[in-house]
Amino acid sequence: MQRYFIDEETVTLNANYQMDKEASHHMLTVMRMQTGDKIYVVTKSQQVFIGELIDNQNKIATIQFVEGLAENKELDTPVTLFVGLPKNDKLEWIVQKATELGASQIVPVAMRYSVTKWDQKKAGKKIERLQKIAQEAAEQAHRTLVPSVGNLVTSKEMAGMVQHFDQVCVAYEEVAKQGEKHRLVQVFEHLESGQQLAFVTGPEGGFHPDEITLLQENHDNVAICGLGPRILRAETAPMYMLSALSYARELL
Amino acid sequence: MQRYFIDEETVTLNANYQMDKEASHHMLTVMRMQTGDKIYVVTKSQQVFIGELIDNQNKIATIQFVEGLAENKELDTPVTLFVGLPKNDKLEWIVQKATELGASQIVPVAMRYSVTKWDQKKAGKKIERLQKIAQEAAEQAHRTLVPSVGNLVTSKEMAGMVQHFDQVCVAYEEVAKQGEKHRLVQVFEHLESGQQLAFVTGPEGGFHPDEITLLQENHDNVAICGLGPRILRAETAPMYMLSALSYARELL
Numbered sequence: 018m019q020r021y022f023i024d025e026e027t028v029t030l031n032a033n034y035q036m037d038k039e040a041s042h043h044m045l046t047v048m049r050m051q052t053g054d055k056i057y058v059v060t061k062s063q064q065v066f067i068g069e070l071i072d073n074q075n076k077i078a079t080i081q082f083v084e085g086l087a088e089n090k091e092l093d094t095p096v097t098l099f100v101g102l103p104k105n106d107k108l109e110w111i112v113q114k115a116t117e118l119g120a121s122q123i124v125p126v127a128m129r130y131s132v133t134k135w136d137q138k139k140a141g142k143k144i145e146r147l148q149k150i151a152q153e154a155a156e157q158a159h160r161t162l163v164p165s166v167g168n169l170v171t172s173k174e175m176a177g178m179v180q181h182f183d184q185v186c187v188a189y190e191e192v193a194k195q196g197e198k199h200r201l202v203q204v205f206e207h208l209e210s211g212q213q214l215a216f217v218t219g220p221e222g223g224f225h226p227d228e229i230t231l232l233q234e235n236h237d238n239v240a241i242c243g244l245g246p247r248i249l250r251a252e253t254a255p256m257y258m259l260s261a262l263s264y265a266r267e268l269l
Numbered sequence: 270m271q272r273y274f275i276d277e278e279t280v281t282l283n284a285n286y287q288m289d290k291e292a293s294h295h296m297l298t299v300m301r302m303q304t305g306d307k308i309y310v311v312t313k314s315q316q317v318f319i320g321e322l323i324d325n326q327n328k329i330a331t332i333q334f335v336e337g338l339a340e341n342k343e344l345d346t347p348v349t350l351f352v353g354l355p356k357n358d359k360l361e362w363i364v365q366k367a368t369e370l371g372a373s374q375i376v377p378v379a380m381r382y383s384v385t386k387w388d389q390k391k392a393g394k395k396i397e398r399l400q401k402i403a404q405e406a407a408e409q410a411h412r413t414l415v416p417s418v419g420n421l422v423t424s425k426e427m428a429g430m431v432q433h434f435d436q437v438c439v440a441y442e443e444v445a446k447q448g449e450k451h452r453l454v455q456v457f458e459h460l461e462s463g464q465q466l467a468f469v470t471g472p473e474g475g476f477h478p479d480e481i482t483l484l485q486e487n488h489d490n491v492a493i494c495g496l497g498p499r500i501l502r503a504e505t506a507p508m509y510m511l512s513a514l515s516y517a518r519e520l521l
Binding site for chain 2: 089090091114117118119157158159160198199201202243244245246247248249250253256257260261263264265267268269
């Protein structure tokens with residue numbers, strides 16, 4: 018059954034609702050739904066309803082909320098991923114995969130070794146496109162939350178932002194090479210439900226040591242972590258961290 | 270420092286060795302190495318040496334093994350990934366990422382819902398290309414083993430092959446939807462070092478129920494596992510399992 022996010026905070030069971038143009042087009046033209054067909058609808062407050070198509074006049078899909086569902090698809094510790102701006106279209110891929118794996122927010126960071134630079138004029142369009150990728154991935158992954166994609170920030174701005182998180186895990190190859198392998202586990206094991214978590218990963222060239230220093234300065238919530246003995250590419254490290262978090266918090 | 274796999278089972282410290290044409294070309298022409306420059310060399314028996322370039326005559330790189338290293342980059346429970354043939358170039362991507370994340374072997378499986386079909390005549394070329402991707406990824410990930418990419422098998426052949434593994438984890442969306450979330454942990458917690466593990470993941474359309482039945486028949490080493498509450502795409506499920514295994518065996 019298809020899944021659609023709607024802009025309402027909350028809705029009432031048995032009420033009717035007109036889907037917006039884009040969703041209506043997808044339902045009626047792309048999916049060729051007929052009256053009586055059903056969809057999942059997710060509100061902004063993460064409530065999930067089954068909606069039944071009751072009208073398709075003027076190319077607008079009107080649905081009725083016929084059933085409320087108690088679904089919990091989200092990590093109990095929301096994660097923001099700060100990701101060093103990678104090459105090519107890798108950021109799109111990271112946004113898609115991080116959404117599937119449960120991230121709540123993704124913030125691209127222009128790091129010292131980021132080869133890619135964003136033209137300030139085009140940044141808005143890029144974020145818009147990434148936000149759309151997150152929405153599609155959230156629908157496909159059956160999430161109840163669409164992760165938000167933040168504006169590009171500098172390493173310094175990021176160092177300020179991470180102060181507001183309960184725990185920050187930085188994936189740093191240099192400590193992994195020295196055999197560090199306990200910090201990630203320590204953080205995951207001491208997390209409490211509802212705590213805000215940040216993951217920080219570098220671009221292809223890794224972090225500049227100054228960026229690590231900046232993250233650590235005066236911050237006792239920052240753990241510099243190894244991710245096992247193999248060297249992971251820039252786009253693989255966030256997937257490893259999110260998968261490990263799901264394993265530790267949702268399966269273990 | 271660049272890393273190269275050589276075809277020798279084992280080598281002797283201080284001995285000289287001629288790299289093959291391809292590696293020589295990479296060292297001398299692509300990387301423009303000069304005599305005195307150093308590389309990592311990994312033998313077939315997974316020994317790691319530092320090699321120093323001592324001669325570059327006739328476009329062949331001759332090195333001397335100047336130091337032996339005691340490196341352990343491999344999972345202590347070798348994993349074979351049986352992966353339902355996915356669409357487009359996703360298999361290339363899966364081979365690359367599974368190599369980074371520690372798989373020992375990758376076997377593509379023509380499953381009931383695989384949309385892609387391989388032309389028998391071109392299969393050899395495809396495997397060759399995938400094997401090359403695995404080698405490059407293994408070099409980049411600093412592995413001591415290049416995963417082997419097996420020939421395409423049928424679901425029935427796979428069901429026969431998994432009998433020879435100590436433990437088999439099948440990622441099945443339908444059990445995840447019913448809330449299954451303990452099997453993967455149970456398997457990982459009871460693994461013993463050296464045990465052979467198989468992961469089985471489906472193509473975009475998932476498994477046909479008959480394929481699950483076939484895997485389970487008479488096999489008490491097969492665990493049908495959920496991977497958390499979100500629906501993962503075909504290419505994401507193997508990454509989740511490999512990341513979780515590394516977390517459970519190498520960090521936890």
